[in-house]
Amino acid sequence: MHFLGDRLEFPPVEMANDDGLLAVGGDLAPERLLLAYKSGIFPWFNDDALMLWWSPDPRMVLFPEEIKVSKSMRKVIRDKQFRLTQNTCFAEVLDQCAKVERKGQEGTWITPKMKASYTELHNKGFAKSYEVWEDGNLVGGLYxxxxxxxxxxxxMFSLKPNASKFAFISLAMECIEKGYELIDCQVHTEHLESLGATLIPRSEFMKILKS
Incomplete structure (x- = not known):
């Protein structure tokens, strides 16, 4: 495991341990965050005093054209139950994601410092949010x-059934339209798998990322 100093750099992802933990320390400056994502690395921790950086192998991804839309979700889309917007309330999406209780986790990794850093990335045009509305209320979204x-x-978060699915499917459809190669989902969950995401070797993920 590598300990980061003040220099804007990361070790090769191949140095990560079996759990995917690559490095400890550093800061959450927008430049470091952006370098991390471009290098196949992401932050994940619940204490701003101990910053952890990860690059798991295998990697959970969705190839956009492989998105699975169930019959029930097709009906939700057809009936126009939800309305989608982008980048209209980024901070509120972060706040809602931070409140979500997740199985096997105590607290949240979306700490105040994380919120501030991703907000800076948002202001620079790199971090984006997708918001789902029902009857004028924010009921789901992702960033x-x-x-x-x-x-x-x-x-992602969901205050109403299917709201986060609607956000994710909408993201995948837009990625297809724009020719994106994949959506990085980071780690496996049954929810993401049900939507078509799959595990691929980190080496394959890195080839696509660097293409």
Missing amino acids: GVDLGHVFCGES
Whole structure:
């Protein structure tokens, strides 16, 4: 495991341990965050005093054209139950994602410093949010970092059934339209798998990321 100093650099992802932990320390400057995503690395921790950087192998990704849309979700889309917007309330999406209780986790990795850093990335045009509305209320959404050919998904939330699915499917459809190669989902969850995401070797992920 590598300990980061003040220099803006990361070790090769191949140095990560079996759990995917690559490095400890550094800071959350927008420049470091952006370098991390471009290098196949992401931050994940619940204490600003101990910053952890990860690059798991295998990697959970969605090839946009492989998105799975169930019959029930097709009906939700057809009936126009939800309305989608982008980048209209980035801070609120972060706040809602931070409140989500997740199985096997205590607290949240979306710490105040993380919020501030991703907000800076958002102001620079790299971090983006997708918001889902029902009857004028924010009921779901997601956010992530847009690298131009890969969208690095960070977190999603849902206050109504199917709201986060609607956000994710909408993201995938837009990625198909724009010719994005994949959506980085980072680690496996059954929810993401049900939507078509799959595990691929980190080496394959890095080839696509660097293409």
